[in-house]
Amino acid sequence: SQQGEEDPQALSIQEGENATMNCSYKTSINNLQWYRQNSGRGLVHLILIRSNEREKHSGRLRVTLDTSKKSSSLLITASRAADTASYFCATDAGSNYQLIWGAGTKLIIKP
């Protein structure tokens, strides 16, 4: 089945810097979600943005959605060591009632 694609696959930055990761998808959506996964653990929901929204904030997180380009970005400002994790996007563009998941961006925050 089709998959969303995140880029970069991996990102390493210094603590305090901003981290930006992107997600692209292929067909129209109703919503796009971002999740965080700490090593080997369950995914945690971060933000859901609907197709009629362009930007959404939650604490240090900012998500944008550009439906014309079929892409979304997740910005984490003032990064902390605890932000080290993998970040996944998921869209409801799938058939058979599925969410379509990207392969994830692995973010490493260096102290």
Next chain:
Amino acid sequence: EAQVTQNPRYLITVTGKKLTVTCSQNMNHEYMSWYRQDPGLGLRQIYYSMNVEVTDKGDVPEGYKVSRKEKRNFPLILESPSPNQTSLYFCASSQVFRETQYFGPGTRLLVL
């Protein structure tokens, strides 16, 4: 505390020995899913359920069975496990279809 629980968390078994991974949620969610996560392949859906007694196949259902006899429970059954089912398994639930998913902590399975 609202949560999804899975048991066991870790399991080592041998080829062909039937096993069940349990999943339970205490949020009265309608929708539940099972995923497997493999390096480089991301999350792939195995089965999902839209309500009690309503289940359907996801992307990779071969070798798995599920049942949904009660709203809160959604066990994953491997009737004859094989080494290619070695993986990290997640159960998830949601109140609204294809919206915020609540994930369990994962079950790491090794089939020898």
